[in-house]
Structures are given as C-alpha cells and as structure tokens.
Amino acid sequence: MYSIRGPADKGGILPATVVVGAQWGDEGKGKLTDLLAGEMDMVVRYQGGHNAGHTVVVGGMRFALQLVPSGVLYPHITPVIGNGVVVEPLSLIEELDGLAARGIDTSKLVISGNAHLIMPYHQEIDRLTERYLGKASLGTTKRGIGPAYADKAARVGLRVQDMLDEKIFRQKLDLVLKEKNALLAKAYNRLPLDLDGICDKYLGEYAPKIAPMVGDSVGIVHEALESGRNVLLEGAQATFLDLDQGTYPFVTSSNPVAGGACTGSGIGPKHVERIIGVAKAYVTRVGAGPFPTECFDDAGDVLVERGHEYGTVTGRRRRAGWFDAAMMRQAVRLNSLDEIALTKLDVLDAFDSLKVCVAYEVDGEKCLYPPYHQSKLHRAIPIYENLNGWGVDLSKVTRVEDMPKEACEYVSFLAEQVGVPVSLVGVGPARDQFVAFRP
Numbered sequence: 001m002y003s004i005r006g007p008a009d010k011g012g013i014l015p016a017t018v019v020v021g022a023q024w025g026d027e028g029k030g031k032l033t034d035l036l037a038g039e040m041d042m043v044v045r046y047q048g049g050h051n052a053g054h055t056v057v058v059g060g061m062r063f064a065l066q067l068v069p070s071g072v073l074y075p076h077i078t079p080v081i082g083n084g085v086v087v088e089p090l091s092l093i094e095e096l097d098g099l100a101a102r103g104i105d106t107s108k109l110v111i112s113g114n115a116h117l118i119m120p121y122h123q124e125i126d127r128l129t130e131r132y133l134g135k136a137s138l139g140t141t142k143r144g145i146g147p148a149y150a151d152k153a154a155r156v157g158l159r160v161q162d163m164l165d166e167k168i169f170r171q172k173l174d175l176v177l178k179e180k181n182a183l184l185a186k187a188y189n190r191l192p193l194d195l196d197g198i199c200d201k202y203l204g205e206y207a208p209k210i211a212p213m214v215g216d217s218v219g220i221v222h223e224a225l226e227s228g229r230n231v232l233l234e235g236a237q238a239t240f241l242d243l244d245q246g247t248y249p250f251v252t253s254s255n256p257v258a259g260g261a262c263t264g265s266g267i268g269p270k271h272v273e274r275i276i277g278v279a280k281a282y283v284t285r286v287g288a289g290p291f292p293t294e295c296f297d298d299a300g301d302v303l304v305e306r307g308h309e310y311g312t313v314t315g316r317r318r319r320a321g322w323f324d325a326a327m328m329r330q331a332v333r334l335n336s337l338d339e340i341a342l343t344k345l346d347v348l349d350a351f352d353s354l355k356v357c358v359a360y361e362v363d364g365e366k367c368l369y370p371p372y373h374q375s376k377l378h379r380a381i382p383i384y385e386n387l388n389g390w391g392v393d394l395s396k397v398t399r400v401e402d403m404p405k406e407a408c409e410y411v412s413f414l415a416e417q418v419g420v421p422v423s424l425v426g427v428g429p430a431r432d433q434f435v436a437f438r439p
C-alpha cells in the first residue's frame, strides 16, 4: 500500500506535506492531491487562482477544480484557500455551485481573508496586454492573474476581507479605479468601468455568498498542525512557471515552488517535512516559452493524442516532448524534492523506443542543469539516451511486480538521472490507477 506518512511526528506537531508541480504544469497535481487526501485532514491551496485546472477522476466522475483544493471530494477534509491565492469570486461561486450540484459538500471550505481579489479590470488588462504584446504575448489564461498579483505587489490590491466592509471596499475601489480607468481609456481606448456596477456585484451578489467562508486561514492551519492533524499544501502551476525560478517572462505571477507553500499558507519552513514533485513521464507546456525537449515530429502528436493534452481550463493544445532530466534536476534543487510522483506512464505504452534528455549541449559544453541565461537555454541542444518501450497496456497494472521490465527500467533510469526516488507511478486518470513504485 502506498502510504503518505513520512517519518514520525516532531513533538506533537505533524509537519506538512507539499505537492508541487515539477515541470510546466498539468502534471497531475490534482490526482495526487486527491489520492493523498484520503489520509490527510486538511488541504491548503497556496498560490495561483482560477488559471489552474486540477483534474480528479473518481468512480467514473471527472472533476476539474480551479480554486477549490483537490481534497474537497472527501467529507473528512477541510479545504483551505490560503492567503497566497488570488480569488475571482464569481468563478469560485460557480465552482462551488457546480460541486454542490454533483453532491459534493463544500461547507467546510475556509477562504483566507488576506487572499487578494481578482477584479474585472484585472481580467480586462490581462486580455488587453496579451493583445498589445502581439507576437511577444505570453499565452496567459487571460484570467487576470498577472495584473492581480501586480496590484498586490504595488499595494493597491483589494483583499477578500475588504468585501466584508462596504465602506472600506468602496473607498479602496474608488481610488484604484480612477487609475485603472485612466489606463483603460488612454492606453487602450476602452470605456471606463463603473464603480457602482462593480460594488453591486462584489458587495451585493458575491459578498453574501463568500462571507460565511472567510476566516483566519493562518490560525486554522496552525491549529491543525498543533493538534497533530495531517496537512497537505497543494501547489498550482509549476516550478518552471514560477515568477522567480521559471523561464521568465513566460511564467505565471506567483511562486508555485515549495517555498511558496510557506508564504502562501502562513507556515514556516520547519513545518514542512515532505515535498513531493509531480512530473509527467514526458513533458508538456501550454503557452509560449522555451521548451528544450519539445517534439515537432509524430512523437509529439502521439503524446498529445494519447495523453489528451488539451488544457483543462482553456482547451488549448499543449506542446509535448520527451522527459527532461536536466530540468528535473533543477526542480529537485529548487523545491528540495524528496521524491517524485511520476504520472501518465501509460501514455508511453505506444512507443517502441523512448528518448530521455540526460543533459544539454550548450555552446559546445555539456550541462547537467539548465543554463541560468535564457539565451543559452534557447540554444540548449538536448543530449538523448534511448530506452526500450514495453508495448503493453499499463492502465490496469496496480502492483510493481506486474509492471513490464522495460517500464520499471524506464522509471528507475529517470530516478537515477534525477537523483531522487520515484515513489508512485500513474497509469491512468482514475484515483486507483497508480503503482506504489520500488525499483
């Protein structure tokens, strides 16, 4: 049985577990979080917003979660939206309504009062900036994520707690809207947004629904840790979409790396014990930016079609390529990964032989890690090793003993290259389609 518990507890406090995307997103964080949540008490989302799409498949039902933590499907879990998340209230309300319509109880959800709000001008500015950038556009999800985090950093953001006080909300919005409307009118030739219209929506429609869930998420998370409960911190996006560590500017505007789990939930690093990186057995990326192992041949099409590599949120076709151990070594460093949950191994069933990038050649030199200078990363030529495929359907395999030798060799080779163990292998989208791996 695959068990979530790491080493024993430290003086009554059970330290937290972090689930972090180790590539460019959509690795299967939702599935892993749901799987681990069976043995957890609380699941906290620590950054990002409704740009995320975390898929969980249980009993033939598919859930695509955006803001609600992926542990929500279990009645025993307390789901928490942490202070590091940006919340678009209408999306959240629609997501909660959708879950309720499918019989999921979301009444335990706690939303941090310190989480920032995505406002209508954020979404509009995201769309306009992408259009303005033209060929240089980032391919954002156009959900207003970047502009909302920019306002947070500029200290003109509105927070979830502001919706609880009409006077404060109106005052703050009045001030910031003057500047946003000037930008919309003068830079983009757009009509101004109406203060009363936004207040009617946020205060009149959204606040009454959101207010009962708003709380002191930091206090709630610490109380859980102090009373020996199991807390999982669920990342959205991924290591190489991280604002500081990713392939800037082709990144999101938050810190998905494991360090972000602390700032985004309000706990110190000493409270984190186990950090699990989720990686596909190959690589995908959606949106623009460098991707050294991207396949432009038939192999790329096979990965996309067999892996159903179309965005959970936007429906966009994802770019696909071979597993990149150089990037993954960097992900191990950036997140202090203890282990890797390797998903979608079943997608590789169709290949007779598989390529794995073990290093890059950059300007005549061999590099085991991605070069820090992005121009060099653009010039990086993957050095591949070929491994044998297994040519059988893995989707029903649940025990490592039943995995074909070549599949075990592939997984062990990746672990050896990267330097941390693979603890779990995904062989299909459903909750029970996984193998607890040991070499």
Ligand code: GDP
Pocket (backbone or CB within 6 Å): 021, 025, 026, 027, 028, 029, 030, 031, 052, 053, 054, 055, 056, 057, 307, 312, 342, 343, 344, 345, 346, 347, 425, 426, 427, 428, 429, 430, 433
């Ligand atoms: P997330 O954003 O990291 O949670 O990942 P997404 O949900 O956006 O994308 C992962 C996709 O792969 C979803 O459609 C999952 O249902 C699916 N998936 C997850 N694990 C596996 C696996 O091991 N095998 C296969 N075939 N699909 C998987």
Ligand code: IMO
Pocket (backbone or CB within 6 Å): 021, 024, 025, 026, 027, 051, 052, 053, 054, 138, 139, 140, 141, 142, 143, 144, 145, 146, 235, 236, 237, 238, 241, 250, 251, 252, 253, 286, 287, 288, 312
């Ligand atoms: P999950 O949590 C994959 C990408 C976008 C774009 C860049 C910036 O499901 O793995 P943004 O809207 O955040 O400003 O877009 O980041 N991106 C994701 N790619 N999975 C995600 O989330 C993503 N969230 C954002 O495609 O390239």
Ligand code: MG
Pocket (backbone or CB within 6 Å): 025, 026, 027, 052, 053, 054, 055, 312
């Ligand atoms: Mg996703």
